[in-house]
Amino acid sequence: HPIRIGTPNPATFTLYSINGLIFIIASIWLSIDLTARHNNPGVDATGLRVITVVYSIVWAAFAFRKWKLIHNIIDTPTSKVSSVAAGPAELVGQVRPGPQGTISVGLTYGRNLDGVVYYTMKEEKRTLTTDGDGNQTESWVVIKQETGMTDFILHDGTGGILVDVDSWGQKIEVGENLSYTWFHQNYRYSFKGLAAGDPVYCIGKAEIRTEKELEEGLDRSIPSSLLVVRGNKDVGTAAKIQRGTELSLISGLRSTTEAIIIPVTMMVVSIIPFIW
Numbered sequence: 001h002p003i004r005i006g007t008p009n010p011a012t013f014t015l016y017s018i019n020g021l022i023f024i025i026a027s028i029w030l031s032i033d034l035t036a037r038h039n040n041p042g043v044d045a046t047g048l049r050v051i052t053v054v055y056s057i058v059w060a061a062f063a064f065r066k067w068k069l070i071h072n073i074i075d076t077p078t079s080k081v082s083s084v085a086a087g088p089a090e091l092v093g094q095v096r097p098g099p100q101g102t103i104s105v106g107l108t109y110g111r112n113l114d115g116v117v118y119y120t121m122k123e124e125k126r127t128l129t130t131d132g133d134g135n136q137t138e139s140w141v142v143i144k145q146e147t148g149m150t151d152f153i154l155h156d157g158t159g160g161i162l163v164d165v166d167s168w169g170q171k172i173e174v175g176e177n178l179s180y181t182w183f184h185q186n187y188r189y190s191f192k193g194l195a196a197g198d199p200v201y202c203i204g205k206a207e208i209r210t211e212k213e214l215e216e217g218l219d220r221s222i223p224s225s226l227l228v229v230r231g232n233k234d235v236g237t238a239a240k241i242q243r244g245t246e247l248s249l250i251s252g253l254r255s256t257t258e259a260i261i262i263p264v265t266m267m268v269v270s271i272i273p274f275i276w
Contacts, residue, residue: 010255017258020059024266027052049270056270060263067259070250076203078246081224082158089206089229092245093156095198098163099215100150102196111182117152118165118172119193121145126186140188154202159224162209163202165241168231173242194243201246204231204239 028049076090084091095117103116113119123144129137153160165172172194180191194200206227218225231239242249 010253010258012255012257014254014258016254017262020262020266024052024056024270027055028270028272053267053270056263056267060267063254063259063263067254067256070253073203073246073249074253080158081154081156081161084161084206084224084227086206086208086227088204090201090203090246091154091156091161091229092201093154093160093199095194095196095200096153096155096160097196098151098153102152103148103150105148105191105193113191113193113195115196116148116193117195118149118174119191120147120174121192122190124188124190126188152196154200154229159222161206161224162213162228163204163241164228164230168204168239168241171231171240173240175243194241198243199245199248201240201242201244201249202229204229204241 073090076088078090078092079085081091081093097115098117102114103119105113105116105119105121122142124140125143127139127141129139131137149165151165152163154163155161174192174194179193180189182189206229209226209228213228214220214226220226231241
């Protein structure tokens with residue numbers, strides 16, 4: 001649990017930033033050198049400079065988004081289920097069946113998967129397209145998509161709390177652990193899901209359950225049993241459900257130097273050839 005093991009500190013510099021620096025500097029030098037060769041036909045130095053600037057901007061934008069998301073996760077204190085209070089909450093635990101149980105999913109052709117609490121399934125058909133020159137191009141066309149979900153209990157060893165899965169919408173990432181792809185003739189089937197027993201990370205808003213949401217026989221002396229976590233509320237940061245733990249989410253953590261300073265510096269430096 002994050003409360004016990006803490007948060008790792010990333011290295012200030014890694015090969016990620018070193019390789020990025022080499023690429024940007026080499027591209028800038030090359031574009032300046034080509035620009036100086038006025039008699040070199042067929043060389044588009046301006047295009048190379050534009051590509052370098054666009055690459056730097058995209059690099060900086062993606063690095064900033066990931067840095068912001070990861071630091072939101074780090075800065076939000078992880079709560080224990082037994083002591084979580086109503087309001088924004090970050091929880092880490094294990095998926096357990098909810099009041100409605102789990103889903104049994106038929107994966108076609110006799111394949112079934114039990115114990116699922118959230119899944120997406122897609123059916124695609126292989127098609128061949130012929131152009132005017134007689135060249136054939138193969139592609140997969142989606143002919144059917146299916147999504148299913150049911151509320152589950154997040155249990156971290158200190159207690160369990162109900163998670164309203166439907167309130168997260170598209171903010172659920174199940175990763176590749178419960179993922180299957182299989183083929184039958186000209187059809188391809190893909191399945192991804194979250195099942196009982198999976199580790200799960202959740203950041204949302206804990207609310208007091210209404211009287212209608214309290215199932216019969218519930219032990220109301222346990223504070224967490226009276227709460228439900230939802231993701232469609234304003235929690236001051238990005239609501240999220242993901243298979244894994246907080247450590248698996250921040251496995252790509254980079255220092256502020258790598259994530260912000262270097263990409264922004266390279267973006268500024270890449271503009272130099274335009275004013276050289």
